[in-house]
Structures are given as structure tokens and as C-alpha cells.
Amino acid sequence: MKKFSIAVAGGGSTFTPGIVLMLLDNLDKFPIRQIKFYDNDAERQEIIAKACDIIIKEKAPDINFVYTTDPETAFTDVDFVMAHIRVGKYAMREKDEKIPLRHGVLGQETCGPGGISYGMRSIGGVIELVDYMEKYSPNAWMLNYSNPAAIVAEATRRLRPNSKILNICDMPIGIEIRMAEMLGLKSRKDMVIRYFGLNHFGWWTDIRDKQGNDLMPALKEKVAKVGYNVPIEGENTEASWNDTFTKAKDVFAIDPTTLPNTYLKYYFFPDYVVEHSNPNHTRANEVMEGREKFVFGECRAIAEKGTAKDSKLHVDDHASYIVDLARAIAYDTKERMLLIVENDGAISNFDSTAMVEVPCIVGSNGPEKIVQGKIPQFQKGLMEQQVSVEKLTVEAWIEGSYQKLWQAITLSRTVSSAKVAKAILDDLIEANKEFWPVLK
């Protein structure tokens, strides 16, 4: 049986140890001969890498492990690149969140002006990874979950249309785990779903069990009461995520014929989000004080002790969708998965060039979209506005256009006036000097 070689781009990510543990837990389904970490921050990556080196030696000593900041070393002889970079790291996420809040607009990692700002940083970083992969391992596939996935996906569609890159998000998976729990099912995979939207901007239209029984009525009854806020075994959900899962009930009330992605909260209730935000302490601060501190603390402890035996780092089961995706390509499993792909008729009454999130059948040749047909006027209107925000952002990056980026921010539902959009843009330009192209 062939064993695969994996490059993890963003080796210094807080998610890297959980993904490595998940890969090691799935070696029977997806054998691995080599794991390489690549990051452009040697110091950050080394802390994670030293711990992962010990974890790999203890659990699967046959796997060759390499960590590097040299693209040629990282991208040569790989079958899959698992990409999760954050250009500008948490320091810039904090600015993305706090700058709009100073102007009374919500500050969020992937939505509104913060997401646009992050997109303007990510495009160059992800395109660089695609180019390294194609130069050093032209047959490899990139499984990309670097955010903001909607903008990154549109940028790769425009700039590298023939590249073997699959863009995927774990939010629907996280929500489906909660749906399965609400229904008393063993696994989210017991559900067959229909879904349409843009990344972090979508709706479930149909959910059935494997026998074809409609599960939507039972789910809707529960979501109307608690949103998606149900306890998940083995998961200690943070308060801010619980707020988001609960708020889904208000999002659901706007269109009770579908079930919403939690991210729609930012577009339908921006006033609520601003009122419930602390402009001096945002989600970036919570993540730095929580996940980042925990993961880096555990990694340092593993390196000091020389063993991972007592470590609290845990398998990121949730991330096993990455193995499902790699297996679909490697073994032609024809797995049904939600991916961010060019519409091309999958949503029949929507822009054929839009990057949409729809169920696909994934095999060795990549994804085949499952047609979702016509979508209702309400969602169509919202999506046309949002996809224009994403397309204008990518055009602004390509052309170096101040005007287009101002239009993108103005068009976001989260921003009430062009004057406010301009003020936010000018502050974001100042903060992103090191990362954005020069805008004229």
C-alpha cells in the first residue's frame, strides 16, 4: 500500500499538533511515510515541531519528520500540502477586529472589514504556497483551510485557475456534529445533507438519514429553542462560541425553511455583535490567552520532558475531515463533502463564476459538484451582495485599487455608510503596510 508524504504549511499553527495527532490516529486508513512542516516563522514553528518530533517518534517512528523554512526542502517529494497559514498572525487578527470596532463596526476574523483586511494579507501568502507546490511537487494536491477561505478561493480561481487546490471549511462540520447530537445519531456521517452558500455564509436545505427520512422538522424544533448550543461529549466549548451557537436560533427565525450557518449572525445582527463586543478585548485576545497559550505551553513541556506521555494535547477528531478529503483524492472514495468550488451552474440562478460552498462528490480527479438548483430570492440577494464584496477585494488586490477596496467595504452588510467604510479603510491601510499591496 502506498504511503503518503505530507507538507503542513503553517507548521507553527495552533492547530498543527491536533492535526498531527489526528493523522497518526488514522494511519490504518491513510498511511504516511513523511511529514514536513513549513512556516516562514522559524522560531514559532520550532516550538511546535520539537514537540511533534517527539510525538511522532513515540507513536510512529517509521515516519520521517522534517521542519524547515526552506520552500524547496518543504515542498519537494510531497503528495498533499495541508495549508493553514495566518498571514500577520494573531497580532494582525487583533487589529482586524479592533480597528472596525473603533468606528462602531463589528470586528471579526473572516466577516466584514476584518475579513477583508485578512483577505488582503492571505492572497499573496496562499498563492506563494501554490507556486512552491507546483514547482517542487507538480502532482501534489493542496488541501487549503487558510482563511478567509471565501476570498482565498476567489483569488486562486482568478490567479491560479488550473491549480490542484481544494478549499474547505470546518464550520459546517462543527455544526453538523451538533445536529447529530441533537438527533441522537452516532455520527454526522449518518446524515445526508443539501446545502448552498458562500463560505461562512450558507444554509442547509435538506437533511435526511441514510433511509431517506426527513430530519429537518425535528432539528428545526430544537434549533428554534437552543440554536446549536448543545453539550458535546469531550468538548469544552468556550463562552463566546456558545453565544454564537445560541444566536443561531435568531438567525434561524429569519428563514425557518432552512437551517443557517452560525456566521450569518454577523450579517443579520451586526448591531447586537457590536453591543456585545469589548473593543479592548476581542476574540484574538481570547485565542492568544487560551488556545495559543495552551498549545505552546504543552509543546514546550513535551520538549523539556522529552516525552509526550503526560501531555494534555489531544487528537483533533473534528479535523478528520482532512483525512476524508485526502483519502477521497488518493483512493477515489467518492466521499460526499462540502467544498468551496466555482459555481458553474451548481446553483442555477447564481453567478456561474462565484466560489460557492456546495456538496461535492470527491474522487481522484477532484470534486464534482452536486446541483442544488434554484435558490430563494432572500438568499440570492444576500449572496449577490456578499460575493461582490469578495470579488471586489480580490480585484483590489490584483489591481492595487483603493477605489475597489473602498467599494468592497462599503458593500459589506456589516458597514452602514461609505464614509465609515473609508475611515476604516484608511486605518487598515496604515496597519497593513507590511502586508498589503500599495493601493492607488
Ligand SMILES: NC(=O)c1ccc[n+]([C@@H]2O[C@H](COP(=O)([O-])OP(=O)(O)OC[C@H]3O[C@@H](n4cnc5c(N)ncnc54)[C@H](O)[C@@H]3O)[C@@H](O)[C@H]2O)c1
Ligand atoms: N477553514 C477553516 O474552517 C479553518 C478552521 C480553523 C482555522 N482556520 C485557519 O487556519 C489558519 C491557522 O490558524 P491558527 O489560529 O492556528 O493561526 P496561527 O497564527 O497559530 O498559525 C498560522 C501559522 O502560519 C504561519 N504563516 C503566516 N504566514 C505565512 C506564510 N506566508 N508562509 C508560511 N507560513 C506562514 C505563521 O507563522 C503561523 O505559524 C488560519 O488561517 C485560520 O483562519 C481555518
Ligand SMILES: O=P(O)(O)OC[C@H]1O[C@H](O[C@H]2[C@H](O)[C@@H](O)[C@@H](O)O[C@@H]2CO)[C@H](O)[C@@H](O)[C@@H]1O
Ligand atoms: O476564533 P477561533 O480562532 O477559535 O475560531 C475561528 C474559526 O472558527 C471556525 O472553526 C471552528 C469550528 O467550527 C468550531 O467548531 C471549533 O472546533 O473550532 C474551530 C476553530 O476554532 C471556522 O470554520 C474557521 O474558519 C475559523 O477560523
Ligand SMILES: [Mn+2]
Ligand atoms: Mn471556516
